[in-house]
Amino acid sequence: MQRVEKAFKHLLAGLSGFSILVVFGVVFAGSVSRYLFSSPLQWSEEVAKYAMIYGCMFGVAFAYLQGSQITFSIVIDTMPAALRRKLAIVVDAATLILGGVLAYAGWIFAAKRGGIVASGIGIQMYWAQIAITIGGICLVIAAILRLASAINNNSTGGEA
Template structure:
């Protein structure tokens, strides 16, 4: 199930970045070749980038390529390293829950406003926080069982 989830995240991240690329390219061509700028392009590119960041964050977490302090990971005994990895996964779980909840509250308060460029409700764009938080919680739930089965990834010191 985890490999399928990672493929979904990779597809969602790539699709978001493709939307950003396509919108910026189209906007540039329209502006400089036809002197007819797209009014909604900056808004769509910005929110596409936010969605891409949310999906990419979770993918980096699952692949263990996120930013971290290497001296903590490689400079401590194996038992401490396992505790640090467990703490990392618990923190990711909590952070995802807080992100999803605060995003939900934000959508409730400001989601009814229409975006000026597209005319779509801002809840479509602000939901990126909720989706990113839920995706991070799911990813942390995939990571946590490994700590209790004795299955560890990475280099043991």
């Protein structure tokens, strides 16, 4: 299970990094084109915006899987270790459910409004809007991996 989790972390990190690389590359190309050649790239702003959306979706799941998401640790740190482990399982279960809700809501959103064509790049907005669904699916997978790890650690007597 640890190999699967490690591979998923690498995948999310790679996809997040690639998204940021696309953002920087497109913004740089757009800036050079605009200020050096006085000819702006019409598509660069939309591509950068959509790459940021995908990067955020992958980054959220990556941060959650690493345990580096925003938490109220001042409250959690005052609890006994056994209660913290139980609370972590509740949070992971809630994330699993909310990730599923996010994936479903993104799917409905993309299905209803995905046919609109993006003016700058000429593709259907479905490809940008489906990022919400992909982000939800990534959160669901991350929550399943964390729950499996917590259950495995509890059954073997290890720390969660």
